[in-house]
Amino acid sequence: MDDPVLLTGAGGRVGEAILQGLGEQYDWRLMYHNPPDEEPDHEYLVGDVIDEAVVREAVDGVGAIIHLAGDPRPSAPWKSVLSNNIDGTQKMYEAAVEAGVERFVYASSNHAVGAFETDERTPEMYRADDDYRLDGTELPRPGNLYGVSKATGEVLGRYYHDEHGITVCNVRIGNLTEDHPPIDYERGQAMWLSYPDCAHLHERTLEADYEYEIVYGISDNDRKYYSLERAKEALGYEPQDNSAEWDGDEHVADYERTV
Ligand SMILES: NC(=O)C1=CN([C@@H]2O[C@H](COP(=O)(O)OP(=O)(O)OC[C@H]3O[C@@H](n4cnc5c(N)ncnc54)[C@H](O)[C@@H]3O)[C@@H](O)[C@H]2O)C=CC1
Numbered sequence: 001m002d003d004p005v006l007l008t009g010a011g012g013r014v015g016e017a018i019l020q021g022l023g024e025q026y027d028w029r030l031m032y033h034n035p036p037d038e039e040p041d042h043e044y045l046v047g048d049v050i051d052e053a054v055v056r057e058a059v060d061g062v063g064a065i066i067h068l069a070g071d072p073r074p075s076a077p078w079k080s081v082l083s084n085n086i087d088g089t090q091k092m093y094e095a096a097v098e099a100g101v102e103r104f105v106y107a108s109s110n111h112a113v114g115a116f117e118t119d120e121r122t123p124e125m126y127r128a129d130d131d132y133r134l135d136g137t138e139l140p141r142p143g144n145l146y147g148v149s150k151a152t153g154e155v156l157g158r159y160y161h162d163e164h165g166i167t168v169c170n171v172r173i174g175n176l177t178e179d180h181p182p183i184d185y186e187r188g189q190a191m192w193l194s195y196p197d198c199a200h201l202h203e204r205t206l207e208a209d210y211e212y213e214i215v216y217g218i219s220d221n222d223r224k225y226y227s228l229e230r231a232k233e234a235l236g237y238e239p240q241d242n243s244a245e246w247d248g249d250e251h252v253a254d255y256e257r258t259v
């Protein structure tokens with residue numbers, strides 16, 4: 001990707017992971033909701049993703065967008081997800097196709113499919129010896145309105161890809177935590193995404209050759225109920241981390257990351 005890449009929600013946790021890993025690798029344009037505390041190392045602008053004028057300015061001249069901005073709370077109320085997540089994503093897509101942006105990477109969520117975690121399947125599905133897998137071909141099945149908003153973002157991508165030809169990757173992100181997996185939280189360990197794997201996965205979404213994809217964004221955890229096959233096959237994702245190699249916040253496996 002030679003053209004600039006727009007990163008919305010740049011001040012958040014996922015943005016931090018991506019910039020930690022890929023800060024030097026791309027010509028970034030960062031979009032913040034509020035003025036950042038420190039002067040960023042990259043070109044940036046401040047604004048709301050539902051403000052059409054700001055969004056047009058944000059997408060002007062970029063080759064790709066990683067769209068993270070939104071309300072990330074699983075408990076978020078409808079009013080917030082309708083505006084920040086659904087309307088904001090539609091406005092980003094509309095501006096992107098008008099400006100001729102080639103590629104749109106969308107931060108979807110495990111919560112788009114959270115209701116597959118039924119009482120009958122849990123907690124067994126969170127464990128390493130359980131072979132239940134979601135692979136991205138299943139229909140969305142949200143367990144909250146936040147999940148509904150994330151599933152809607154995926155469908156917006158389907159529409160803008162089919163009608164306007166923009167390349168789209170929806171990443172159903174698991175549970176991103178820095179330094180170590182969530183402690184005493186089986187679900188979180190099953191869907192842990194390390195910071196380095198998050199950066200690497202997003203690099204692949206910018207570099208790989210694909211049309212429209214839905215992939216799961218987790219590390220290569222022994223415990224898992226999301227298949228990584230599509231991310232590996234379509235994107236060339238090669239995760240390096242595994243929540244099983246941690247005991248609380250202690251790394252107990254004798255290995256070194258290569259990325
Ligand atoms: N952190 C995680 O484990 C996961 C995150 N995600 C998704 O990834 C994205 C980023 O999540 P995080 O970095 O964790 O959240 P965050 O809250 O740390 O960052 C989100 C950023 O978006 C900005 N934002 C919110 N509404 C906005 C608006 N209307 N206009 C402009 N900017 C706006 C916020 O100011 C914030 O800086 C979200 O879309 C979230 O749904 C999905 C699954 C898991």
Ligand SMILES: O=C1O[C@H](COP(=O)(O)O)[C@@H](O)[C@H](O)[C@H]1O
Nearest residue numbers: 072073074109110111174175187
């Ligand atoms: O989509 C998201 O998912 C993660 C994991 O969900 P949780 O319900 O197990 O915490 C969440 O931490 C993050 O805030 C959210 O955006």
